[in-house]
Amino acid sequence: MTSLQQLIAQGQAVKAQRPWPRALVGDTGWRQAIGLLEEGQCTLLGLWGEQQFVHAALIDAEGGEPGIVSYECQELRYPSIGRLHAPAIRLERSLRDLSGLTPDGLPDTRGWLDHGRWPIQHPLGPMAGPASRDKPGPYVFLPAEGESLHEIPVGPVHAGIIEPGHFRFTASGETIVRLEERLGYVHKGVESLMAGQTIERAAALAGRVSGDSTVAYALAFARAIEAAQEIAVPERAVWLRALMAELERLANHFGDIGAICNDAAFAMMHAQCALLREYVLRAADSCFGHRLMMDRIVPGGVRVDLPHEGPLAIAALLKYLRDHFPELIELYDNTASLQDRTVGTGFLSPQLARQFGAGGYVGRGSGRTFDARRTPGYAPYDRLKFEVPVLEEGDVDARIWIRIREVEQSMALIDQILHELPPGPACSEAAVQPQQDAREGVALVEGFRGDILVWARTGADGRIERCHLRDPSWFQWPLLEAVIEGNIVADFPLCNKSFNCSYSGHDL
Numbered sequence: 001m002t003s004l005q006q007l008i009a010q011g012q013a014v015k016a017q018r019p020w021p022r023a024l025v026g027d028t029g030w031r032q033a034i035g036l037l038e039e040g041q042c043t044l045l046g047l048w049g050e051q052q053f054v055h056a057a058l059i060d061a062e063g064g065e066p067g068i069v070s071y072e073c074q075e076l077r078y079p080s081i082g083r084l085h086a087p088a089i090r091l092e093r094s095l096r097d098l099s100g101l102t103p104d105g106l107p108d109t110r111g112w113l114d115h116g117r118w119p120i121q122h123p124l125g126p127m128a129g130p131a132s133r134d135k136p137g138p139y140v141f142l143p144a145e146g147e148s149l150h151e152i153p154v155g156p157v158h159a160g161i162i163e164p165g166h167f168r169f170t171a172s173g174e175t176i177v178r179l180e181e182r183l184g185y186v187h188k189g190v191e192s193l194m195a196g197q198t199i200e201r202a203a204a205l206a207g208r209v210s211g212d213s214t215v216a217y218a219l220a221f222a223r224a225i226e227a228a229q230e231i232a233v234p235e236r237a238v239w240l241r242a243l244m245a246e247l248e249r250l251a252n253h254f255g256d257i258g259a260i261c262n263d264a265a266f267a268m269m270h271a272q273c274a275l276l277r278e279y280v281l282r283a284a285d286s287c288f289g290h291r292l293m294m295d296r297i298v299p300g301g302v303r304v305d306l307p308h309e310g311p312l313a314i315a316a317l318l319k320y321l322r323d324h325f326p327e328l329i330e331l332y333d334n335t336a337s338l339q340d341r342t343v344g345t346g347f348l349s350p351q352l353a354r355q356f357g358a359g360g361y362v363g364r365g366s367g368r369t370f371d372a373r374r375t376p377g378y379a380p381y382d383r384l385k386f387e388v389p390v391l392e393e394g395d396v397d398a399r400i401w402i403r404i405r406e407v408e409q410s411m412a413l414i415d416q417i418l419h420e421l422p423p424g425p426a427c428s429e430a431a432v433q434p435q436q437d438a439r440e441g442v443a444l445v446e447g448f449r450g451d452i453l454v455w456a457r458t459g460a461d462g463r464i465e466r467c468h469l470r471d472p473s474w475f476q477w478p479l480l481e482a483v484i485e486g487n488i489v490a491d492f493p494l495c496n497k498s499f500n501c502s503y504s505g506h507d508l
Helices: 003-010 027-038 086-099 190-194 199-206 211-229 235-263 267-288 310-333 336-342 350-355 360-364 373-377 396-420 477-484 489-499 503-507
Strands: 022-025 042-050 053-060 066-072 077-079 102-104 149-154 166-172 175-182 439-446 451-458 464-470
Touching (some): 027 066, 042 464, 053 451, 086 477, 175 477, 175 489, 199 464, 211 439, 211 451, 211 464, 360 396
Antiparallel strands (some): 149 166, 166 175, 439 451
16 A cells, blocks of 8 residues: 555545545645655645635555545645645645635745736635725746846737736846746636536536647546546447547647747748648548537547548548658758757756656656556556657757657557447437535546646536646646756747647636
């Protein structure tokens, strides 16, 4: 039994929770959980609050066994995790904004998501009420001292159509000595909107948390609800979901590879990768009726089955990709001016990647092997053969190569899925039914950026009581601040795009 399992076994079990165990712990147990994180025995998966309770999802660093510990706050206060484990700091700042639960000892007490303009204060907490109409004061950025330092403010409004976020650079000449981010500009109140909604309406909201990951979010939400309600999903739907997820991964990786090269002024790669992405989106549209496959995955299965001609369309897509993508890989690898910009730029140490539980290409480019499709794992990936590419270099070039290798793995996975796709219904006939008591479910799904966490509770009427959604960007945005230090200002776009964190997924 792992330390996390022992800790949960010592607490008061919450029997309504599935499939991970959840336990209510006291002050000693909560501090033991903090100790497991501080010592690196566990990785933080998520932190959220409701009423007077705070919940922390953790996963054992060695065995990959996940679990949730909950703590009842006295006078709406709890011992801060962020005081000893830095990855929790922004989560605790946002938790306080949303729920009014105050972490004792938190080293950074500034607001995070709440910019002082919300009409409601602490909308998810027991003390929710009208916010003060006083004009918010300026956000106080952390100071930097030294000779000949200057600040460069960027955003929140950017060129093009990207979402808003503010970046405050402190530089000595062209060398960046500090970057501090200010996010929260696209906060939509998703978790507040979820409360009281039907499962169908909540599924639609989950798929819109971050549009480029709509399949992954919809899958995570569906799996959480299916676990809570003990819904059996038809085997065909399980495989179709994986097919959609791998198509989404392909489209986003092609887009990212091209965009990173474009930020190094290599527009040809951008154009060619955009073409590959477009072919993937067209294949998704022809097979599932939507270019992004939005609203196709629902609790109980999928809304749209693969048409008779679908396998042929996808096979043609894969042939085109295999004919043309290797040429682009060779072009990237043999263009000296491009390599000069990406190799050694934006280094993320393996230690930081492990500490922050960085998922996806960010973590795997710095030696972290975690992939939610394998750990804790879910169907049908337990029956599929694939490798999780990992590199140790930790720079922009490594994050590009992880994407390249994942493209290759996704194409191989799609081949297997089409070959093994079983017949039968694509959606369960058993709809979500009202229960006599509350039910809780949790799921961890691998999106193209990394692992997405969804925890949901349904009430006796079958509606959503509370739903928490955590984007992988929560643990990646702080690392972008770390990797840019010591680089020149002109390399920030490269570093930023190599991370490609989600504003919308973070801001919720």
